[in-house]
Structure formats: structure tokens, C-alpha cells
Amino acid sequence: MLEDRVETFDAIIVGSGQAGNPLALALAKQKWKVAIVEKGALGGTCVNTGCTPTKAYVASARAAWAISNAPNLGIDVPKSPKVSLKAIKKRKDKLVNESRLGLRKSLADSPQVSMIRGTATFLDKTRLKVGSRILKSYKIFLNVGARAGVPEGFEEVDYLTNSSILQLDKIPDHLVIVGGSYIGLEFAQIFKRLGSKVTILEMGANLISKEDKDTSEIVRAILENEGIKIICGAKCLKGKNKKSGGVTVTFHKDDNDKQVSGSHLLIATGRIPNSDLLKVGKANLEINEKGYIEVNSKLETNIEGIYALGDCNGKGAFTHTSYNDYEIMEDQLFGEKKRTLDDRIINYALYIDPPLGRAGMTLAQAKKSGKKLMFARMPMSEISRAKEKGETQGKMEVIVDADSDQILGAAVLGTGGDEIIGTFLTAMYAKLSYKKLMKSVQTHPTVTELIPTLLQQLKPVED
Template identity: 65%
Template sequence: MKDAKKQSFDAIIIGSGQAGNPLAFALAGQNLKVALIEKGRFGGTCVNTGCTPTKAYVASARRAWELKNASDLGIPNPKLEKIDLRKVKERKDKIVAGSHDGLVDSLRKEKLITTFQAKGFFLDQTTVQAGSAILTVPKIFINVGTRPRIPEGFENVNFLTNESLLELEEIPYHLLIVGGSYIGLEFAQIFRRLGSKVTIIEMSDRLISKEDPSISERIREILESEGIKVLCNSHCLEGKNNPDGGVRVLMNCGGEQKQASGSHLLLATGRQSNMDLVNPESAGLAIDKKGFVEVNDHLETNVKGIYALGDCNGKGAFTHTSYHDFEILQNQLFGDKSKKVSDRILNYALYTDPPLGRVGMTLSQAKNSGKEILYAEMEMSQINRAREKGETKGKMEVIVDSKTEQILGAAVLGVGGDEIIGLFITAIYGKLSYKTLMNSVQTHPTVSELIPTLLQQLKPIKANS
């Protein structure tokens, strides 16, 4: 390998994710010679095993739920045959293939981008090996993402991850899910609606513990109303294969030894950085205690000329934050250098049904911020549009800084929450007074038209002592 001829490029990108791909085209657009390295499928997690396929499953599950509950809206229930997971998977695969194949075709057409289907790793600060090729460059961009974290006690049990679960062709009879956070909850509802029995096993005292308790409780109520079993405070977890097939999870629930048995097991216990796969020590890269590569506000690592984008830098865990990383680097390399990570306002959605849209601070965070805050909430059951749709579960809430009048945070758990949250995101980025939104005239009949009414109900709330 030492005798391999080095190939020179202007830039190397390790990882073909939602930040790496647009960066490759942007660099090529500046007449730079680019090497794009990908050990898996081009497109990264979002296209192949994340957002695109899972939201396709969410849509299929939603359609099944609508058919099952049609009588609630005065429509006689049609006979719902047993769902064919192969058909659901075929639809998903077709959508994924369209995105993947379109990207690959675009990469092939760009003469200044050379792709390497191989594992890429550092040999030194300017040299990367990709398969048998040795590449040398002045600038290197890391976009290697994350992978499912497998907790201790489950190494020798038959388990599924968010990736392998999407490849099943038969609906699990009873799906056990270890992990009651975003990925686990979405899959719990998907497979319950497709026909599985589902049990969620969570170590914390509540689901999605990063959210405020009131939101966590609402989401648990929604899931349990659909027949999903939830076991919180489940500690000392260990997985075992059953002799006659299936799996079981042993747990210590409040000092009492318990177990749950199922046909399949999904591990949804978070994700870990893929930085350990690229030999970061050879480049002298600083890695934090969680395994993420450390970057500054402009996404440069501690080594000049090496940058990190997307989930592997620990600055975000979403497609939209990854793409914003690309925009930051594009601005730093070819623009006015004004964009930076610290300007980004956290926002995301949980794609249960109804979905949760979230931006900025939670109520707990606001209480601990030392700011004087105003707070209001409104039940979805108070909103005509939600009643008309027959989907009244959830609530809206908003937090305001009483001195600046700017919105600090908001949550919309309810029908359309993933889209409606965009109004609050825009208001926060625009540094608008909440009164501007409160005095706006929104379209009737919508859920959004009640946002001005929500803001009219703001009241002071005491900070935590």
C-alpha cells in the first residue's frame, strides 16, 4: 500500500450525506476537483434509512389508521384486509430508489467529482485512503454521520435497528422496542397501525424525557390509546433469545424483576458518531467524550483545513441542520463569511400522529433561564379545524420573553404540528414581537388561525427557584 500512487484533489469529502452532497456540487461549481467517498449507499442516512423511508412508512400507517377509523367521520368502515408489508416496503423502496438514483446520476454527470465507493480514513492531516486509493488534498470535509448505538446486554440477542427493521417483509407479531425517544416512538405507532402488538421499554420515568413532562404525558396517552404498551422506569436491561424463537427483555422495574417477550426486538437507544471509523487520531483530530469531532462556529476542526459537517460534529441531529452546515461552509468558503452555527435556532418534529413540532426553549428551560417569561397553552380540542377533522388530541403552547416581547419557544402537538411550527420559527428568526403575530389575520378555517388567540392568553409564569 505504501507504493500506491497518490491522487491529488482540491478537496475530499468523506461521506455522501445531506451536507456532503451539496458541498461536492458547490465545490465543483468553483472549478475545484473533488473526491467524494462513501462506504455505503450514496445519499446517506436521510435518503436510504432515515427520513425518506420512515416517513413513507408513516404515510402507509396513517392510511391504515384512517380506514380503520372511518366510521368516526360517518363513513362505514371498509373491510381492511391484513396488511401486506411487502407492498408497503415496495412503495418505500421505489421512493428511496428515486432519490438515490437521481443523486448518483447527477454525480456521474459532474466531471469534476470523482466518487469512491469505499471506506475512507485518514493516513495523516492531508491524506485519506479510500479502498486501495491514496488521496491527498489541502482541504478535507468529514460528513460521516452516525449509526445506531447498541447498548450493553444486547450484543448476543437477535435485534433490529431502524435500518434493518425497514427491510422486514412480514409484519412482526409482537414488536418490543427498547428506547422511548423519537425513533422508537415513530416506529411503535407505525407498526401498531400496521397490525403488530407493540411494547415500548424505557429506562427513564417518562417517554422523550428531553421534552417537558406535560408533552411527554400527552404523547404517552396518544400511544396507549392505540393499544401500545409502555413500560417506563425499566432498568438493568438485558436481551435474551427464546429457545423456541422470538426474544425477551429482562428488566428491573422499581426493584421488581420483570420481563417482556416478543417476536421481534428493535433497539432504539440513540446513535453514536461514526468518527471512530475514519482513524481520527492519524489526523490529530480532537474528539469529545461522546465521540463527536470538535468544531468551531464555522465548522473547522482543531486541524486547519479539516472541517466536519452533519451529525458527526454533534451540533445537530437532523437533515435540516446538516444542510445548514453545508450552507455555513459554502458561505465561509465562497461568501461573506457571516454564517455560523451559533445563529441556528433548534427546531425539529416528532412524526407520531398527531406530530409534535418544536422550536427554541421548552418551558422547563425557560423557567431556568433567569428571564421574565410569559406562557400560554391551548388544547387542540378548542380548535374548530381540529374538531372538524376529528383529531383533537394534543395542545399548542408558546413562551415569550416579557421584556423583549420575542418568542423564546413553542410546541405544537396536534394535527399539522410539524408544519404549523414554521410560523413560530419564522417569528423567532425575524426577531418579531409576539404582538406582530398576535395581531395577524390567519386563514380560516385552519389550526393556525388560533395562534393569535393563543398569544392573547399569555400570562406571567414564575421561574424555578
């Protein structure tokens, strides 16, 4: 009787994120009958609660900052900017909806693709249950993403996440942020520039602990220069709602119990994969201690015919890595079967202003590699283009393998850093000797033109 209700497909994709949607269309192009299951809004994190909405807010915050900073460039502004979060949100919502509608049309225009709404759970290795429907396929692709994690001590308190904070239509009086990494720092600067008082509480000794200490210290200085209060080394964090409204966070620091109260609380302590929603045990899928679905370099899980793409596999937490997972999968299915995760060079950006662009290893990571290294660093304050723009905070740095002359890593923290890092990344993918880039002639006046100068300053790294 159960088998009579089963709907069979050539492929089932769970999640319409940045790997799932293009994969559905690619499979449909090959005349596969495809089911794509989505429990929320089309587009996944990037479209709905990640890149598109947050970078729209970054742009609005940058505009407010530019007006306030105009007197430093000789432009007299009579009044401070009047900020309307309702209007900023309306603009953001328009961008998000345009992206959703575009995705919906692309999928709807493909007769091979069936969109199924709901949460999918495994029944066994080939069958999934979605509501009252049972779907079956010998090819299942998991693109279920991740969500904000909430640490112990905050379960009963009113808090915001990276998703719900985007629904506010009034500027918080005082935004307290628990978590001093990428998401927390971006929202800290956004809301400070829009008019909030902002306090960041970080358990670790430094902000963005994955970065080198020098980078962390510069980022901290950038944010503190804008009036953001930062408290690192805050242990035993707990939240409590105030009867009068707002939230109080208590913590332990320097052998003392302390507290910070604010009108709003943002939890930004990391993300957890949505694999727990799938009931993966029914399919005997292997997950690691952090909940990520284990995959090999071809994105195959331990179960033949089941693959994991995007944030849920722990191999990258970015739109570009998720889309690259799709590209790897398409090549493995229909191409030369040569593309794998091993080809990928980690790269990302921290979208505070000025932004940080990162490609490859940090200096600390490179030192652990055992390679013979060369390293160079240059402050943005020495770069003419940065001085002309009045934006001299930050640095550029590069790490080179002294034996192979290959660039192992680079960081650009400063004006245009998120774009400029692409120059290093291109050289790394092309496996160019750093000397080729060092001898290149770049456009003047730009920040990029100082890359050859930076490379000329390479010196051996002492053990």
C-alpha cells in the same frame, strides 16, 4: 514510493449525506477537483434509513388508521384494512431508489467530482486511505453521519435497528422496542397501526426525556390510546433469544425483576457518530466524550483545513441541520463569510400521528436561561379545525421573553403540528415581536388561526 501512489484533490469529502452531496457540487461549480468517498449507499441516513423511508411508512400506517377510524366520521367500513408490508416496502424502496439515482446522476454529470467507494481512514492531517488508494488534500470535509447504538446486554441477541427494520417484509406479531424516544415512538405507532402488538421499554421516568413532562405525558396518552403498552423506569435491561423463536427482554422495575417476550426486538436507544471509523487520532482531531468531532461555529475542527458537517459534529441530528451545515460551509468558502452555527434556531418534529413540531426552547430550558418569561398553552380540543377533523389530541404552547417580546420557543403537538410550527419559526428568525404575530389575521378554518388567540393568553411564569 508511497507519494507516487497518492492522488491529490482540491477537496476530499467523506460521506455523501445531506451536507456532503451539495457541497461536492458547489465545490465543483468553483472548478475544484473533488473526491467524495462513500462506504454505503448514496444519500446518507435521510435517503436510505431516515426521512424518506420512514415517512413513507408513516403514510401507509396513517392510511390504515384512517380506514379503521372512518366509522367515527360517519363512514361505514365493512372490513378492517388488509395490510401488505411487502407492498409497503416495495413502495418505500422505489422512493429511496429514485432519490439515490437522482444523486448519482447529479454527481456523475459533474466531471470535477470523483466518486470513490469504501471506508476512509486518516493517515495524517492531509491524507486518507480508502482501500488500496491514498487520497491527499489540504481541504477535508467530514460528513460521516451516525449509526444506531446498541447498549450492553443486547450484543448476543437478534435485534433490529432503524435500518434493518425497514427490510422486514412481514408484520411482526409482537414488536418489543427498547428506547422511548423519537425513533422508537415513530416505529411503535407505525407497526401498531399496521397490525403488530407493540411494547415500549424506556429506562427513564418519561418518554422523550428532552421534552417537558407535560408533552411527554400527552404523547404517552396518544400512543396508549392506540393500544401500545408503555413501561417507563425499566432498568438493567437485557435481551435473550428464545429457543422457540423471538426475544425475551428482562428488566428491573419497582424492586422486581420482570420480562417481556416478543417476536421481534427493535433497539432504539440513541445514535453514535461514525467518527470512530475514521481513525481520527492519526490526524490529531479532537472528539468529545460522546465521540462527536469538535467544531467551532464555522464548522472548523482543531486541525486547519479539516471540517466536520452533519450528524458527526453533534450540532444537530437532522436533515435540515445537516443541509444548513452545507450552507454555512459554502458561505464561509465562497460567500460573505457571515453564516455560522450561532444563527441556527433548533427545530424538529416527532412524526407520530398527530405530530409534534418544536422550535427553540422547551419551558424547562427557558426557565434555566434566567430570562423573565411569559407562557401560554392551549389544548387542541378547543380548536375548531381539530374538532372538525376528529383529531383533538395534543396542544399548542409558546414561550416569550417578557423584556424583549421575542418568542423563545413553541410547540405544536397535534394535527398538522409539523407544518404549523413553521409559523412560529419564521417569526423567531425574523425577530418579530410576538405582538405582530398576535395581531395577524390567519386563514379560517385552520389550526394556525388559533396562534393569535394563544398569544393573547400569555401570562407571566412564576419562579
